[in-house]
Amino acid sequence: MIKLRGITKYYSTGYVKTFVLRNVNLEIGEGEFVTIMGPSGAGKSTLLYILGMLDMPSEGEYHFDGQPVHTFSDKRLTELHKHSIGFVFQSYHLIDDLTVYENLETPLLYKKIKGSERKSLVAEALDQFHIVAKKGLFPNQLSGGQQQRVAIARALITKPKLILADEPTGNLNSKEGKEIMEMFAELNAGGTTIVQVTHSELNAAYGRRTIHLLDGWVQP
């Protein structure tokens, strides 16, 4: 599903190049659950953003489902990102003046999905993430763990093939974090490919393969 060849990322300031990723070669198959670990500044999030098409490499090739993403225009990247990827962030970006139900519904409003189908997709997500009772509430009436569940449910409501998660439990207590990780495990068991960035060995244990980054290099 994912094939990276010689991916390098650097920022130029004047005559100095600061390297974030160096010659990363990586293959991730459909249905895998991969963890990326490494100290702060190792390039973990940059790698995840490149995988998610939110950032572009300076050099190298990225093939997604056989398509040469590194040659794509902004517009095609936007489309591919929207159709294939669910991105889960550490902090939950919900809209405070929309209810839980409306927050979940938003990504569907932009696709040509009928009202009745939207309703059933939202109902399914509410059920899967155990937030049915919260559907009429606003984000600030929920706990942090509940808000993160809504954010994840929204990221996944369009049923993406690939989930990218950047420290998804970083703002949660251990019980809430465990709930989220169990949800990921369940989604993976259902066939969804997952790549997560985490500092936590406990969370990494849910994945089946761990990639270690150090100073932008993949460690052998």
Next chain:
Amino acid sequence: MIIQTKDLKKLYSTEEVETTALNNINLEIQEGEYVAIMGPSGCGKSTLLNILGLIDNPTSGEYQFLGKDVAKYSERKRAGLRKSNIGFVFQSFNLIDELTVFENIELPLLYLGFSASERKKRVNEVLEHMALMPRKNHFPQQLSGGQQQRVAVARAVVAKPKLILADEPTGNLDSTHGEEVMNLLAELHANGTTIVMVTHSQAYAEYSQRIIYLFDGQVVSENIRTKFKL
């Protein structure tokens, strides 16, 4: 008069304790005013803003919004009024990561049932005005904090609401970008929009015409900065 409250009260109760978040708030805000609300953390500022914004109901007291007695409205009735009259700007931008800049701004128009062509026209207008056109196909995570807040302001104004409620709109921004957002709000005000803003910053509060100070859920003083016509 756009906002009028009488003896507004908000209590939160758990099994053991009852907390008074707001106590006897009497407030009048005229159409076209720019009001800042200040006070220490926990004084009730955000609770007040949520009630004024029809997100939450008061426990008791009266609230007249645009001449309608809304204190006991159901969520459905509040939602109708809220979506067609109020634009919100929050400290943490509240953008949807799965949607592009264009789509984030378009959202309120979708809820109001505007046609696709009208939506496109309106969104392009604000994109142009806020210098966001080159960013329209990008996702929020590809933008700087200042740009994200500009998108949030664009979304708040795209449906041309009568009232803008801003909760610490500059809280996550550096001073340059903070000022940029304040200038956008000032411009909206100059064009006739009513603005109520919660802020910790005295400097930013001075962009407003009137500062209301809250302490322990009560209005303790008011500072009218500019004379304005009613």
